[in-house]
Amino acid sequence: MERWTTFPVLPAMAAPASSGTVSARGGAIHYASYGKGPPVILLHGGLSNSDYWANQLPFLARDHRVILIDSRGHGRSTRSALPYSYELMASDVIAVMDQLKLRKAAIVGWSDGAIIGLVLAIRNPERLTCVFAFAANMDPSGVNLDATEKPPFSTFVAQARKDYERLSPTPDKFDDFLAAIGKMWETEPNYSAADLGKIHVPVAIVDGDHDEAIKAAHTAYLARSIPGARLIWLKDASHFAMMQDPAGFNAALDAFLRGR
Template identity: 30%
Template sequence: MFHQDLYYEDQGSGPVLLFLHGWGTSSRVWNAQLPEFVRDHRVLTVDWRGCGRSGHPAGGNDTATVVADTLGLLDALEIGQAVLIGSSIGATFATELALDHPDRVTRVVAVDGPSYWPSTGMPLEKLASGLRDDRAATLDGWVPNWYAPGTSPALIDWTVRQILDAGPYIDAHILEAGTYDPRPSLPSLKVPVSYVHGELDAEIPLEVPETCASLVPDATLTVVRGSGHMPQQERPAEFNAALRAVL
């Protein structure tokens, strides 16, 4: 355990990769990446506050605090620099950390994120209300949309279970997303960025990383064919190949 009861795992040796999961899930979403990359990297996975095996505090459920937690983890482990690989809102955390502390980040890999949801029509207030009133039913209706058609129901059910096990206070991230837009800051980003995005993502359409990549100097975009919002789980072999290529 770590500061603020953060659960993390630290395996392997070599250049450091720090994986950040998306809203409500846990570091287990990266299980298909660990055997591939621990062979030649030092791989850190963390359940950010409110999720997985970390503490579920009522406070600090915002981007700034999660970024501070992540930086604190790097400090505690005496890691000077790392590649940050973030999924969905995890890509937002990685991007914001790179903007604020470019000396600590060698590259950002944004997996199906970050987004500017109000501009893409996501009904965030309605979603937050549904989670408050009937969490299980809202997740049953929403989470299947994260995945491409034909995805195993077991994977969808497992994702829902992870979110149900997370603290309800993480819903504050959904409301905060209502004012988040990285586009004005991206041209000043001093860290290389690689966008890896599912072709069929219905949560964050492909136009989002295309726009973001156009704003960051020398950014790249790799599309994972046949995948929705979670390519690291839906198409792990293709995702791992894409990640290794950008590394």
């Protein structure tokens, strides 16, 4: 079996040094903090939760303060009656940063989390040191619409239901949650090349060379459109590279955070 077709089991998460929730526009946003040093915020993909960073957390926490956030309505966080939007979820990140008194932080995002990171780079650049954006699209044309029907993405969606039932304060509402996220995905994100051209924090645009969900041409377009962006391809990996090749993912992330 080729590595990019697999959906590896994740290791268990360590207990955080601290955790809590932040009230933000009707939602209770869960966070957990690990380690000490320059702050790095990890933002997971749509339908998932912060436990998906289990392979990156020990590596980063050796010399960073790592803050994991469960996006609005995901994992341990609740949602409100407000419709989902990337701008709303970006504002949740700022609310957590304000609560933790973080003036600036690096953002490491996967999929929807990477989109949120790039939205923050557009809207709140003064709060960021850099953005490592893995598997992002910034308009709907960048997505392969049939990806969710094929493994390993179909395996992920099934696992997302189980994780939601295990973690969510509303464990019986996964179908409502999925429908609400799906509605957002139909029209968002929707940023132009001109919007991307306004980004001036250091950015890495990263993807697996076998990503089943994000079109390779779109990834290259993002890197071209963001001034000074670094384009990084992770070999023999898909939309789930941080699980399939944690060593390769972590090496690329470490090099970027260290400015190499």
